Amino acid sequence: MITFPNAKINLGLQVLAKRDDGYHEIETCLYPIDLCDVLEIVKSDQFSFQSSGFAIDGDSNLAVQAYDLLNTDFQIPSVSIHLHKVIPMGAGLGGGSSDAAFTLKMLNEIFELELDSFQLRNYAAKLGADCPFFIENTPAIATGTGTDLEHMDLDLSSFRIELRHPAAHISTAEAYAMITPSKSEHGLKEVLDLPKSEWQGALKNDFEEPILDRYPEILQAKNEFINEGAIYAAMTGSGASVFGMFLISSQTR
Numbered sequence: 001m002i003t004f005p006n007a008k009i010n011l012g013l014q015v016l017a018k019r020d021d022g023y024h025e026i027e028t029c030l031y032p033i034d035l036c037d038v039l040e041i042v043k044s045d046q047f048s049f050q051s052s053g054f055a056i057d058g059d060s061n062l063a064v065q066a067y068d069l070l071n072t073d074f075q076i077p078s079v080s081i082h083l084h085k086v087i088p089m090g091a092g093l094g095g096g097s098s099d100a101a102f103t104l105k106m107l108n109e110i111f112e113l114e115l116d117s118f119q120l121r122n123y124a125a126k127l128g129a130d131c132p133f134f135i136e137n138t139p140a141i142a143t144g145t146g147t148d149l150e151h152m153d154l155d156l157s158s159f160r161i162e163l164r165h166p167a168a169h170i171s172t173a174e175a176y177a178m179i180t181p182s183k184s185e186h187g188l189k190e191v192l193d194l195p196k197s198e199w200q201g202a203l204k205n206d207f208e209e210p211i212l213d214r215y216p217e218i219l220q221a222k223n224e225f226i227n228e229g230a231i232y233a234a235m236t237g238s239g240a241s242v243f244g245m246f247l248i249s250s251q252t253r
Contacts, residue, residue, distance in 0.1 A: 092239025101134030
């Protein structure tokens with residue numbers, strides 16, 4: 001079986017508070033995009049994992065962890081996994097999380113485990129904060145640590161979304177160390193309801209200010225999008241990638 005785990009972008013990202021367990025309360029809108037890895041899983045006499053494309057560490061890969069998680073509860077047979085990485089790592093695009101979620105869904109189908117979306121999201125949450133989003137893979141407001149999801153009726157099909165990946169790798173720990181959590185004056189849903197032509201000044205990613213100051217190449221990528229006519233440009237997640245939204249129709253909402 002072959003599937004294509006896709007990336008996501010963040011439309012706004014507010015870091016609201018630090019929790020007692022060391023994690024952070026956030027609010028963000030996650031939106032799926034069509035940049036995809038390639039994931040193949042087939043039954044095998046013994047477990048194996050191979051990768052191509054961008055180099056990754058197979059021992060800590062989230063697809064392997066997803067297999068181990070289900071194997072612990074269901075003693076599923078061995079499989080051979082091949083992952084071709086197209087989505088850059090450390091870029092805020094959720095590639096590893098997507099690989100994990102798609103692995104869970106594929107194993108559920110291959111071995112007829114009959115897990116529903118709620119159960120799959122619970123397993124995904126054990127693997128990472130972004131992982132549950134990719135189970136249903138539709139626009140959603142993510143709160144809590146990012147695992148509490150509420151469907152968002154948002155359609156960006158009238159926009160072309162372009163990505164740029166400056167030569168920087170920002171770990172999640174590094175990114176959060178730069179942030180001072182604070183409550184936002186305006187709720188994210190309120191901002192997303194604005195005309196998209198007003199997003200640039202209102203829809204903010206809290207990671208941008210400290211990261212753009214430290215990594216001028218990321219700021220340059222964002223400014224290039226704006227200079228080229230993007231209606232909105234921003235860094236996605238806590239990583240290095242920047243996206244630009246370009247209008248391809250007369251629709252602005």
